[in-house]
Amino acid sequence: MPTTYETLRADIITAMKARDAATTTALRTADAAIKRAAMDANKEIDEALTVATLRKAVKNLADAKAEFAAGGRADLVAANEAEIKVLEKYLPKGLEGAQLEALIAAAIAETGAASKKDMGKVIGALKKRPEAALIDFGAVSKLVQAKLP
Numbered sequence: 628m629p630t631t632y633e634t635l636r637a638d639i640i641t642a643m644k645a646r647d648a649a650t651t652t653a654l655r656t657a658d659a660a661i662k663r664a665a666m667d668a669n670k671e672i673d674e675a676l677t678v679a680t681l682r683k684a685v686k687n688l689a690d691a692k693a694e695f696a697a698g699g700r701a702d703l704v705a706a707n708e709a710e711i712k713v714l715e716k717y718l719p720k721g722l723e724g725a726q727l728e729a730l731i732a733a734a735i736a737e738t739g740a741a742s743k744k745d746m747g748k749v750i751g752a753l754k755k756r757p758e759a760a761l762i763d764f765g766a767v768s769k770l771v772q773a774k775l776p
Contacts, residue, residue: 631717632661632677653710657717660684678718685714719761730758731770743775 629637635654642650657680664680665672692707730753734740738748749771753762 630674630677631681632672632674635661635677635717649706649709650713653713657681657684657714681714681717685711685718688714727762727767727770730756730762731767731774735771735774740775743772746771746775749775 635658639651639654639658642654660683661672661677661680664676668676670676688707688711692704692711695703695707731749734749734752734756738745738752740746740749746768750764750768753759753764753767756762
Protein backbone atom coordinates (compact mmCIF):
# COMPACT_ATOMS: atom_id res chain seq x y z
CA MET A 628 0.00 0.00 0.00
CA PRO A 629 1.51 3.36 -0.97
CA THR A 630 2.18 5.99 1.66
CA THR A 631 0.18 9.19 1.86
CA TYR A 632 3.06 11.10 0.29
CA GLU A 633 3.34 8.66 -2.61
CA THR A 634 -0.40 8.93 -3.19
CA LEU A 635 -0.18 12.73 -3.13
CA ARG A 636 2.68 12.69 -5.68
CA ALA A 637 0.73 10.35 -7.97
CA ASP A 638 -2.35 12.57 -7.69
CA ILE A 639 -0.30 15.61 -8.73
CA ILE A 640 0.48 13.86 -12.01
CA THR A 641 -3.16 12.83 -12.44
CA ALA A 642 -4.36 16.40 -11.82
CA MET A 643 -1.78 17.77 -14.26
CA LYS A 644 -2.91 15.35 -16.97
CA ALA A 645 -6.55 16.29 -16.31
CA ARG A 646 -5.56 19.99 -16.54
CA ASP A 647 -7.17 20.64 -13.16
CA ALA A 648 -5.30 23.81 -12.20
CA ALA A 649 -6.81 24.28 -8.74
CA THR A 650 -6.08 20.73 -7.60
CA THR A 651 -2.61 20.77 -9.14
CA THR A 652 -1.74 24.00 -7.35
CA ALA A 653 -3.08 22.76 -4.01
CA LEU A 654 -1.20 19.46 -4.24
CA ARG A 655 2.04 21.07 -5.43
CA THR A 656 1.88 23.54 -2.55
CA ALA A 657 1.37 20.67 -0.11
CA ASP A 658 4.24 18.73 -1.71
CA ALA A 659 6.55 21.73 -1.35
CA ALA A 660 5.50 22.20 2.29
CA ILE A 661 6.24 18.53 3.06
CA LYS A 662 9.64 18.72 1.39
CA ARG A 663 10.43 21.96 3.25
CA ALA A 664 9.40 20.40 6.58
CA ALA A 665 11.62 17.38 5.90
CA MET A 666 14.54 19.63 5.04
CA ASP A 667 13.99 21.82 8.11
CA ALA A 668 13.83 18.77 10.38
CA ASN A 669 16.75 17.18 8.51
CA LYS A 670 14.97 13.85 8.19
CA GLU A 671 13.38 11.66 5.57
CA ILE A 672 9.77 12.13 4.50
CA ASP A 673 7.66 9.68 6.48
CA GLU A 674 3.98 9.24 7.23
CA ALA A 675 4.04 11.25 10.48
CA LEU A 676 5.78 14.21 8.84
CA THR A 677 3.38 14.14 5.89
CA VAL A 678 0.26 14.04 8.07
CA ALA A 679 1.55 16.74 10.43
CA THR A 680 2.41 19.03 7.53
CA LEU A 681 -0.96 18.47 5.86
CA ARG A 682 -2.78 19.14 9.14
CA LYS A 683 -0.86 22.39 9.54
CA ALA A 684 -1.69 23.40 5.96
CA VAL A 685 -5.40 22.69 6.48
CA LYS A 686 -5.36 24.68 9.74
CA ASN A 687 -3.66 27.64 8.03
CA LEU A 688 -6.18 27.52 5.19
CA ALA A 689 -9.09 27.40 7.63
CA ASP A 690 -7.70 30.42 9.51
CA ALA A 691 -7.22 32.31 6.24
CA LYS A 692 -10.76 31.36 5.18
CA ALA A 693 -12.14 32.90 8.38
CA GLU A 694 -10.17 36.10 7.74
CA PHE A 695 -11.38 36.26 4.13
CA ALA A 696 -14.96 35.75 5.28
CA ALA A 697 -14.59 38.58 7.78
CA GLY A 698 -13.22 40.76 4.98
CA GLY A 699 -16.09 39.91 2.64
CA ARG A 700 -13.96 38.09 0.05
CA ALA A 701 -16.31 35.30 -1.05
CA ASP A 702 -14.07 34.39 -3.99
CA LEU A 703 -11.10 33.66 -1.72
CA VAL A 704 -13.32 31.84 0.79
CA ALA A 705 -14.51 29.50 -1.97
CA ALA A 706 -10.94 28.92 -3.20
CA ASN A 707 -9.76 28.06 0.32
CA GLU A 708 -12.69 25.70 0.87
CA ALA A 709 -11.83 23.87 -2.34
CA GLU A 710 -8.17 23.59 -1.33
CA ILE A 711 -9.11 22.31 2.13
CA LYS A 712 -11.35 19.62 0.57
CA VAL A 713 -8.48 18.49 -1.67
CA LEU A 714 -6.02 18.23 1.23
CA GLU A 715 -8.44 16.58 3.66
CA LYS A 716 -8.58 13.51 1.39
CA TYR A 717 -5.01 12.73 2.48
CA LEU A 718 -5.60 13.09 6.22
CA PRO A 719 -6.62 10.11 8.36
CA LYS A 720 -10.07 10.31 9.87
CA GLY A 721 -9.89 11.72 13.39
CA LEU A 722 -11.34 10.20 16.51
CA GLU A 723 -14.93 11.18 17.16
CA GLY A 724 -17.57 11.00 19.85
CA ALA A 725 -17.44 8.05 22.22
CA GLN A 726 -13.82 7.09 21.45
CA LEU A 727 -12.64 10.62 22.16
CA GLU A 728 -14.73 10.86 25.34
CA ALA A 729 -13.27 7.56 26.56
CA LEU A 730 -9.69 8.73 25.91
CA ILE A 731 -10.33 12.00 27.74
CA ALA A 732 -11.90 10.22 30.71
CA ALA A 733 -8.95 7.81 30.85
CA ALA A 734 -6.45 10.68 30.69
CA ILE A 735 -8.25 12.56 33.47
CA ALA A 736 -8.26 9.44 35.65
CA GLU A 737 -4.62 8.69 34.80
CA THR A 738 -3.40 12.18 35.72
CA GLY A 739 -5.72 12.65 38.68
CA ALA A 740 -6.84 16.01 37.31
CA ALA A 741 -9.26 17.74 39.65
CA SER A 742 -9.60 21.25 38.21
CA LYS A 743 -9.01 23.31 35.10
CA LYS A 744 -5.53 24.07 36.42
CA ASP A 745 -4.63 20.44 35.66
CA MET A 746 -5.74 20.71 32.04
CA GLY A 747 -2.12 20.82 30.80
CA LYS A 748 -1.44 17.45 32.43
CA VAL A 749 -4.46 15.90 30.71
CA ILE A 750 -3.50 17.30 27.28
CA GLY A 751 0.10 16.13 27.85
CA ALA A 752 -1.11 12.63 28.69
CA LEU A 753 -3.26 12.57 25.54
CA LYS A 754 -0.32 13.67 23.38
CA LYS A 755 1.72 10.69 24.62
CA ARG A 756 -0.92 8.18 23.56
CA PRO A 757 -0.52 6.22 20.31
CA GLU A 758 -3.77 7.73 19.00
CA ALA A 759 -2.41 11.29 19.33
CA ALA A 760 -2.03 11.68 15.57
CA LEU A 761 -5.78 11.21 15.16
CA ILE A 762 -6.80 13.71 17.85
CA ASP A 763 -7.86 17.29 17.11
CA PHE A 764 -6.45 19.02 20.18
CA GLY A 765 -8.42 22.22 19.54
CA ALA A 766 -11.68 20.32 20.03
CA VAL A 767 -10.23 18.19 22.83
CA SER A 768 -9.24 21.30 24.77
CA LYS A 769 -12.88 22.43 24.88
CA LEU A 770 -14.07 18.95 25.90
CA VAL A 771 -11.49 18.72 28.70
CA GLN A 772 -12.47 22.16 29.98
CA ALA A 773 -16.10 21.09 30.06
CA LYS A 774 -15.27 17.92 32.03
CA LEU A 775 -13.03 19.58 34.62
CA PRO A 776 -14.68 21.70 37.33
